[in-house]
Amino acid sequence: MDFTLSPEIDALRLKVRTFVADEIEPLEADPASYNEFENIRMDLRDRMRAKARAAGIYAPQMPTDRGGLGLPMIGQAALYEEANRSIFGPSCINCAAPDDGNMRLLSMVAREDQKDRWLQPIIDGAVNSSFVMTEPHPGGGSDPGMMLTSAEKQGDKWIVRGRKWFISGAAVAKHFILVARTDPNPEEKRRHLSAFLFHRDQPGWKIVRRIDNMGPDEHGGVCELEFDGLEIADADRLMEVGDGLKATQIRLGPARLTHCMRWLGLAKRCMEIAAEYTSRREGFGIRLADRESVQLKMGELAHDIQIGRLLVMHAAWMLDQGDFARKEVSMAKVHVADTLQKAADVAIQLNGARGYSKDTILEWIYRYARCARIVDGASEVHNMVLARFYAKEGQDFWRWGS
Incomplete structure (x- = not known):
């Protein structure tokens, strides 16, 4: 299992990073960018989608013959993480839930005439x-x-x-x-x-x-x-x-993992905001970043995020091999959901009142993060799945490979 990105995928990842930083992230600071439900206005989203399409970073998960990038799951993991450096990023490059999972399911199981009628308009951003x-x-x-x-x-x-x-x-x-x-x-x-x-x-x-x-x-x-x-x-x-149960399994397994890919981007953004603030904020004659208590929080958070990235990449690699990766997806889902909430909480704590206010996007992420442990199967359900796998496999639960 080598998670080194190919030069082509890494180049796309960097394009997404630049696009998000230059085009999407600045929108977060403007109240006019938001609709009444605190998401990006859909007309603005559609304008950004046109820019993303022109930049060649649109619909990473869809086949190239339908206007996407045709990336494998490991490539999607790298791009989705970069996209969700901004709270608006996934929607602007058309890899946000629920469309992301619906497009994936239709692309995999629908007839060609169904794809033309039901899938293509979602890819195009028409519906x-x-x-x-x-x-x-x-x-x-x-x-x-x-x-x-x-x-x-x-x-x-x-x-x-x-x-x-x-x-x-x-x-x-x-x-x-x-x-x-x-x-x-x-x-x-x-x-x-x-x-x-x-x-x-x-x-x-x-x-x-x-x-x-x-x-x-x-x-x-x-x-x-x-x-x-x-x-x-x-x-x-x-x-x-x-085949309805089969359809849900085909959809929900990868969808849980793509949630994790995006959540890792948000967790990294939280840490970035915390690092920037603690590097310049002083109290009692010392920068917050130089305090051991702050370093312990930041180190632990970096550790948890990297564990999540490895869990996600492992599950993505297994899906690319044709495995259902049920056990691996459940492990990623539980850990990354916890990590996102922890990242938002730590970042708010280190930013103090600034983090609790709307001067940053941390309080937005904090509220959004709470649903991560519920959506697409509560953490308790996924832990039950893991317990069943262990009861069945014993020591082979930790076997190498698939």
Whole structure:
């Protein structure tokens, strides 16, 4: 496992670093750059996307024949980390959630005609997308076996009824990927779900509410949806009947890892802000950076970030080899989520009142970081996964290679 970047990927990484520093980061200081949900205004985002496309750093994860860079997962890890040096970076180069995971899934499993209709507009930035899976109690969350939203076959159409919530991006999305129960047998736990594609303008469903949260929100927030007779043509079914669980696994594994790639960029930005401030702030005749207590915090944080980067690269390398890397992705997800929150907390503490204020982006990152231990599987769920792997593998849990 050699994580040395190829000259081509490293050159792209440096291009992203320069673009983010010169074009995107300055936008953070201007209140006019933000929408009412504390994210970059979408019209401004679209202008930056045009610049990113012209710079040759747009859609790193997508195939070159569809306008992307066609990078392997290890290349995406390097670029996503650089992109999220700015809180606006991933959205501006089109590698932000939830579109990132949705594009990846459609690119991997959709038919060519489905890619033309449902995927290409997301790549082009013409539409936003949403993945519709999570349900309120007693429906499915981390356990998809509990899913209650149903899709019933009637002729050449499927009729959808049920309720979903905490659906990322739904408020602005036009293209949706829906997972629903197609086998009513409650004992069936593997082939009970199927995946479907639908457009915002189709009747038979509605957004009940955009759920308020700590924020800041990704574009489209998180919403509660109700389905009351949505009709989806069988031609808009994604994969085969009963492949819904497979579709979620294909999407969510890499999506968890790309979250980690971006979070590492934010964690490094927090440390950078802390380092700059402590290097010039003095108290009681000594710079903060020269105090042992500050050095201990900074050293520990640098250590944790590097562990996270190695975990992410290992999982990315395994995905590039064709492995599902479930164990490796779970380890990265738990560690990097904790590291992001720790980085924001340490940086705020070292900046004092300045960090708690909106004079820096640290308080933005701090609030955003809290969701990292919940989204795409709570840390406790991933630790359960790791415990099951250990119970099954024993000492081979730590084997070398895949």
